[in-house]
Amino acid sequence: MDALLKNRRDNRNFYLLVALGLLVVAAGLAAAHYMEEYGHIVTGMNNQIVWGMPHVFAIFMIVSASGVLNVASIGSVFGQTPYKARAPLAGLLSIALLAGGLTVLMLDLGRPERVIVAATHFNLKSVFAWNVFLYSGLFAFVGIYLWTLMERRMNPWSKPAGLVVFAWRIILTTGTGMIFAFLVARQAYGTALLPPMFIVMSFAWGLAVFLIVQAAMYGWNEIELHPAILKRLKNLLGLFVISVIYLVTAYHMTNLYFARQSAFEHFILVAGGIYPMLFWGGYLFVGSLLPLFLIYFPGMGGSRHVLAASILVILGSFSLLYVFIVGGQAFPLSIFPGYEVTSSFGDGQIGQYAPSLPEILLGMGGLGVAFLITTIGVRALNFLPRDVAD
Amino acid sequence: MSEELDRRQFLKGSAMLAGLAIAPGMLLYDLAHGRSLNEPASSAVRWGMLIDTNQCESGCDDCVKACNKENGLPGGTRPTDEQWMRKVELKDMRTGKATSLPMMCQHCEEPPCVDVCPTGASFKRADGIVLVDRHLCIGCRYCMMACPYKARSFVHEPLHDQKPDVPRGKGTVESCTLCVQRIDRGENTTACAEACSKAGHKAILFGNLNDPNSEISKRIKTVASTQIRADLGLNPGLHYEGL
Numbered sequence: 301m302d303a304l305l306k307n308r309r310d311n312r313n314f315y316l317l318v319a320l321g322l323l324v325v326a327a328g329l330a331a332a333h334y335m336e337e338y339g340h341i342v343t344g345m346n347n348q349i350v351w352g353m354p355h356v357f358a359i360f361m362i363v364s365a366s367g368v369l370n371v372a373s374i375g376s377v378f379g380q381t382p383y384k385a386r387a388p389l390a391g392l393l394s395i396a397l398l399a400g401g402l403t404v405l406m407l408d409l410g411r412p413e414r415v416i417v418a419a420t421h422f423n424l425k426s427v428f429a430w431n432v433f434l435y436s437g438l439f440a441f442v443g444i445y446l447w448t449l450m451e452r453r454m455n456p457w458s459k460p461a462g463l464v465v466f467a468w469r470i471i472l473t474t475g476t477g478m479i480f481a482f483l484v485a486r487q488a489y490g491t492a493l494l495p496p497m498f499i500v501m502s503f504a505w506g507l508a509v510f511l512i513v514q515a516a517m518y519g520w521n522e523i524e525l526h527p528a529i530l531k532r533l534k535n536l537l538g539l540f541v542i543s544v545i546y547l548v549t550a551y552h553m554t555n556l557y558f559a560r561q562s563a564f565e566h567f568i569l570v571a572g573g574i575y576p577m578l579f580w581g582g583y584l585f586v587g588s589l590l591p592l593f594l595i596y597f598p599g600m601g602g603s604r605h606v607l608a609a610s611i612l613v614i615l616g617s618f619s620l621l622y623v624f625i626v627g628g629q630a631f632p633l634s635i636f637p638g639y640e641v642t643s644s645f646g647d648g649q650i651g652q653y654a655p656s657l658p659e660i661l662l663g664m665g666g667l668g669v670a671f672l673i674t675t676i677g678v679r680a681l682n683f684l685p686r687d688v689a690d
Numbered sequence: 691m692s693e694e695l696d697r698r699q700f701l702k703g704s705a706m707l708a709g710l711a712i713a714p715g716m717l718l719y720d721l722a723h724g725r726s727l728n729e730p731a732s733s734a735v736r737w738g739m740l741i742d743t744n745q746c747e748s749g750c751d752d753c754v755k756a757c758n759k760e761n762g763l764p765g766g767t768r769p770t771d772e773q774w775m776r777k778v779e780l781k782d783m784r785t786g787k788a789t790s791l792p793m794m795c796q797h798c799e800e801p802p803c804v805d806v807c808p809t810g811a812s813f814k815r816a817d818g819i820v821l822v823d824r825h826l827c828i829g830c831r832y833c834m835m836a837c838p839y840k841a842r843s844f845v846h847e848p849l850h851d852q853k854p855d856v857p858r859g860k861g862t863v864e865s866c867t868l869c870v871q872r873i874d875r876g877e878n879t880t881a882c883a884e885a886c887s888k889a890g891h892k893a894i895l896f897g898n899l900n901d902p903n904s905e906i907s908k909r910i911k912t913v914a915s916t917q918i919r920a921d922l923g924l925n926p927g928l929h930y931e932g933l
Binding site: 336338339340341346347348350351409410411412414415417418421422423425426427428429432479482483484485486629633635636638639640641642643644645646647651652 | 767768769770771772773776777778779780781782783784789793802804805806807808809810811826827828829830831832834835836837838839840842843844845846847848859860861862863918919922
């Protein structure tokens, strides 16, 4: 009787979650339709801030889609048993996040109906075009990897498949970093440090997403995560958060050392209003130091602390991406070094940007897509990480 | 029989000779007077400009107005409005010297916008003009991120009353075309250069950088000029004098 009741309750909750996901996705689609109908004038984006809130959401999801596979790689490539049990869930999350991120990127295009052009016309010198191949490749390879994990007869192939996925996602995140690294004239971008920085960010953010989803699934099934495994996962998250701090510091230190970059650094770290606030408060304090405290401080590190730390890491990631993407464009291009510049086109001026509701809804819609794929996936197939001790 | 052959050979020979004699003239004529619409642009030409900032008057924006009129742009100056051309006022921070100049697509030989465009919508014609194919542009704005000159605009709103020879599109990116519609009609000046001359400043000299006898080539050889952000190595087709 109890089992029957629980089953009924589970069913009801599942459909509630799906309905919630569909609602968020519908709101995102409506926002995209509105943006297409009236043009990007209804967003906060303009000719100086050409990428805004949708790109913050999309890049978060695409970077996390790669990082979430860490858990799988540690299992399949490096042979760690507790991680092997988590590989299928990591694969599903990767596909879900990538689908969500790409949906947002696609629907933010000025001509979303021409996405077929992007799939049939390639400029092979463009890192964007390379990314189209990298994204579709990741879908395919993770799909095959999941098959080798979940179909018993294919199990022997899971190691080579895991190896391909491992290599592919490192290349994919390198490609994401290169989108910015290849911008020759932008002071915030155009450095070879960005691909490794993006890879390390992917490790932290992907693991944070994984830990949140795992906590939700364990809560749903009333299972406690084994303390030894929790300890390993939380220490790994802590290590990744520290690594991101290291690379972000190296990025800013390098800029601070170059006289021609000091005005930009002053803007982004001190004088730029919302951007320094989000950098120090959002990224460093809330998104990095607080999680480290929750993970490492004596008496902390329980499953609730780790869950809170993961949520904070994600809040921090949005802050950092906002500063990096929007703040990086807000600072004016240095077209005439050594001159004070004014014009009708915002030359020499800080670009103004206020995210509009449709942009935020579109971004949320992408998260909704990822949420729906995950929720339906874990319901339909056996993705629950089961440790041998259970 | 042999006489007939001789005559035929003579006729053939003289036709070839005549051809040889006329061809260079035709070629020069072609270069000077543009090409027919079914003929592709030629790399024998590289269109460019020499802008003399000493002649450019601060506060005068006749070139910008002419550009807007020629290309059917509304001429608004909100951050979301398209500005293919703008006047920039500069003040040297060390000496205080003030300079005024028009700024637009610099028509680079190595255009970053063309490199980054995923679909190949951003392209450089054989004659050096950098354009956007409005049918291939998906509106990703990556070219705007890549352009060192802030030369490109995104069409943020629906368009009305377009000029038939300057097709545009909502949701696509656009920039100065060096009045390609004029060049393809065989005219050899742009709307901005024409307006600047009419205003008496003659600050914009348009011409073929590949022709050593063109006025622009001769002037570039004799006066000190510079390219904006020459350090980037993109070799823009626009040169500035007095900067």
